[in-house]
Amino acid sequence: MKVFFMINVGRRASALPPALLNEFRAAFEGAGVSVEIVECHDPGDCPDLLRRAEAEGFDTLFIGGGDGTIHSVLNVMTPGAFTLGVVPMGTVNAFARSFGIPLRPMAAVKVLLNDSQVVAMDVGRVNDxxxxxxxxxxxxxxxxxxxxxxxxxxxxxxxxxxxxxxxxxxxxxxxxxxxxxxxxxxxxxxxxxxxxxxxxxxxxxxxxxxxxxxxxxxxxxxxxxxxxxxxxxxxxxxxxxxxxxxxxxxxxxxxxxxxxxxxxxxxxxxxxxxxxxxxxxxxxxxxxxxxxxxx
CATH class of the missing domain: 2.60.200.40 (Tumour Suppressor Smad4)
Incomplete structure (x- = not known):
């Protein structure tokens, strides 16, 4: 598994706390998984980031954000390019709540790395x-x-x-x-x-x-x-x-x-x-x- 971890931080100028990023990196290192963590401030940057991740051979995409962030990624990524892992960092986090993913980001990362399975999930489409x-x-x-x-x-x-x-x-x-x-x-x-x-x-x-x-x-x-x-x-x-x-x-x-x-x-x-x-x-x-x- 080679993980590209894209975190939606919105348009705020400040980055995520270094301590949290270090905790994330330690969790991946402890699981023996290669990771690159990228903060996304603008949804318009998402397509370029995903193209780079695909070109560099990342096979798994962790999404740090809410249900809207998942939606944005789904509509710009190449079909079948990545296995998705959702780290809830949004407001409602309905996806995480539905499947028992811990709502604390650090706990969610540990579950996805150490106690998860890959499921081929259905997708809905309306018009395009x-x-x-x-x-x-x-x-x-x-x-x-x-x-x-x-x-x-x-x-x-x-x-x-x-x-x-x-x-x-x-x-x-x-x-x-x-x-x-x-x-x-x-x-x-x-x-x-x-x-x-x-x-x-x-x-x-x-x-x-x-x-x-x-x-x-x-x-x-x-x-x-x-x-x-x-x-x-x-x-x-x-x-x-x-x-x-x-x-x-x-x-x-x-x-x-x-x-x-x-x-x-x-x-x-x-x-x-x-x-x-x-x-x-x-x-x-x-x-x-x-x-x-x-x-």
């Missing part, structure tokens, strides 16, 4: 964009866009999503309707659709049936009768009394009369021709390191 963890269309995606626009995520962390959801419910924001075709039903109208490849969504285990290598993803669609069904689904999912009403899907289409709001892996995205969204699951499209004890 890929996602690894989850996606949503409509109201839920609008909340993610609202979180990204201001400083609320930095101030409130994971609670930012709950805050923006309540604010949006209060003003009944963006209840844009769409139609879903395929996925086991002829046609269904809705105002919010959530699709997940992992158990954890917005910091809570809402998709208990999701499996990383099942060949499909779990989806729930909320109809045009207001927002109460969404609240009931979240309540059932967070309780121990039953299963939330999700459906396993491989391929389907979402259409709207105007451009639809989309988020992928917790990142607000703008897709061309988003009035028609073609979703599909790509089975086993990326190799990831996951803890042996939990998948």
């Amino acid at each position: 964009r890929q996602f690894l963890c989850f996606a949503s269309v409509g109201f839920d995606a609008a909340v993610v866009h609202d979180v990204a626009l201001g400083k609320v995520k930095k101030l409130l962390g994971r609670l930012a999503f709950s805050f923006c959801t309540l604010r949006a419910v209060g003003r009944r924001a963006r209840l844009v309707q769409f139609k879903v075709e395929g996925a086991g039903f002829e046609q269904q109208k809705g105002h919010s659709l959530v699709l997940s490849n992992v158990k954890n969504y917005a910091g809570v285990n809402l998709f208990s049936r999701a499996r990383p290598d099942s060949g499909d993803m779990e989806m729930v669609v909320f109809g045009p009768k207001g927002l109460m069904p969404l609240a009931r689904w979240a309540a059932v999912s967070m309780s121990r009394s039953g299963e939330a009403p999700t459906i396993a899907v491989k391929q389907f289409c979402v259409t709207g009369e105007r451009l639809l709001i989309v988020q992928l892996d917790g990142e607000p995205v703008t897709l061309e021709h988003s009035e028609r969204l073609e979703f599909e699951t790509l089975p086993g499209a990326v190799r990831v390191l996951l803890p042996r004890a939990k998948r």
